[in-house]
Amino acid sequence: MNETSLTALFILLVGLIILSAFFSSSETGMMSLNRYRLKHMANTGHKGAKRAQRLLNRTDQLIGVILIGNNFVNILASSIATVIAIRIWGDAGIAIATILLTVVILIFAEVTPKTLAALFPEKIAFPASHVLAPLLKLLYPLVWSVNLFTTGILRLIGISSAQANEDHxxxxxxxxxxxxxxxxxxxxxxxxxxxxxxxxxVTVTDIMVPRNDVVGIDLEDDTDDIIRHLRNSQHTRLPVFEGDINNIQGILHLRSVAKLLHEDDITKDMVRQLCQEPYFIPESTPLNTQLLNFQSVKRRFGMVVDEYGEVLGLATLEDILEEIVGEFTTDYSSTSPDIIPQDDGTYIIDGSTSVRTINKTLDWELSTDGPKTLNGLITERLENIPDTNVCLKVEGHRVEVLQIKDNVVKAAIVHPRHSSKRLRKRPAKEIE
Incomplete structure (x- = not known):
């Protein structure tokens, strides 16, 4: 073999290694594409994304044409390298060619192009689709034959292409x-x-206003008190009940009674007639379901009841929306009257404050699976009504009960987990 022929073989070998690198990078680039980003780009009219998406719709054919091309190029490169090595080193050239070609292909045709494609899949896959699409059409009979055998082998071991996970x-x-x-x-x-x-x-009981905090109109009150309540109310809708909140008569929208407030002859019967039928919500209703329920019945306000029909509290559409967009204030932690930060890093928290509100305001992780309020957490931990000088630990937080009223914890000092400050020096009974 003369020097010209040897040079031509070297040039051909280099070209085959470049082609091998192309097929290797194409495979990794195509498989590394973000399918959701690809769909978005294709929907916006990106031509490269559309071609790549069409190829990926039949992954078996895409892999088939890439591997056919890659294996053909590598085998041909191996044969040419062997011929060159034998011409230069004789019989020893076979071993030399095997070692050298393995190193060259591994570095320049496998690891490097695949790493590059994994880092920048779109920059590799979209240009490669210009070549792979027509190549697939050219080699389709061969690709179809290979896939036919491959599918048959997979079926023999109990695997079907229909079992492939969809992109959901x-x-x-x-x-x-x-x-x-x-x-x-x-x-x-x-x-x-x-x-x-x-x-x-999250269920409605997690975001409802507890019945003890519900503001409403009691028809057993004096008429003057009812009128005063209506004029000073900060709410647009009020539950109307008689004697007990479980004996609810309806929901009063203040817009309906606004004109009558300028008169002094409002009667309880007039208030009762202006009420809308009450809407009741089962306590276990998830918020996503209740949001749709509010939409379907055209309501924004409902009374939460347990399995026995007892009123537990009320929930509004605004309460659910706040779970999505956050509190309707610029800085809830500074405006909430229920959570008051102290100079020593502790917080004075109202006992009726919900656990979810505490978690969201202070970025804590108190469990929401059990009691819904701080009072509930404390009484569950103690298993009785505490004294005002009781200190305890609740999920790693030091808690000091400040005030008890009507058998309910009205206020407590809570220390963050990371706080190293001591509790105030006062007689206290600590429960670990």
Whole structure:
């Protein structure tokens, strides 16, 4: 073999290694594409994304044409390298060619191009689709034959292509996608998206106003008191009951009674007639379901009841929306009268404050599976009504009961878990 022929073989060998690198990078680039980003780009008219999506719709054919091309190129390169090595080193050239070609292909045709494609899949896959699409048409009979045998082998071991997972995200996977979006999605938007995903985990009892805190109209009160209450109310809708909240008569919208407030002859019967039929919500209703229920019945306000029909509290559409968009204040931690920060790093918290409110305001992780309020957490831990000088630990937080009234914890000092400050020096009975 003359020098010209040897040079031509070297050039051909280099070209085959480049082709091998192309097929290797194409395979990794195509398989590394984000399918959801690819669909979005294809829907916006990106031509490269459309070609890549068409190829990925038949993954078996795409892999078939890439591997046929890659194996053909590698085998041909191995044969040529062997011929060159034998011409240069004789019989010893076979071993030399095997070692050298393995190293060259591994570095320049496998690891390097695949790493590059994994880092920048779109920059590799979209240009490669210009070559792979016509190559698939050219080699389709061969690809079809190979896939036919491959499918038959898979069926023999009990695997069908119909069992392949479709590109659908579960709720938890979608939450991970949202959380890992980084700066692509503003933090406030992330919170809203996650809030929507979490609606089904929260029931109306988690966000309702407890019955002890419900503000309403008691028809057994004096008429003057009722009128005064209507004029000074800060709420647009009020439950109307007679004697006890379980004996609810209806829901009064203050807009309906606004004109009558300028008169002094409002009667209880007039208030009763202006009431809308009460709407009741089972206590175990998830928020996502209740949101749709409010929409279907055209209501914004409902009374939460237990399995025996006892009123537990009330829930509103605004309460559910706040689970998605957050509190309707600029800085809830500074405006909430129920959670008051102290100079020593502790918090004075109203006993009726919900555990979810505490978690969201202070970024804590108190369990929401049991009691819904701080008072409930304390009494569950003690298993009785505490004294005002009791100190205890609740899920790692030091709690000092400040006030008891009507057998309910009205206020307590709560220390953050990381706080190293001591409790106030006062007689106290500590429960670990």
């Amino acid at each position: 995200l579960s709720r938890e996977e979608l939450r991970t996608v949202v959380n890992e979006a980084g700066a692509l999605i503003p933090a406030k938007h992330k919170d809203m998206l996650v809030g929507i995903l979490d609606l089904e985990k």
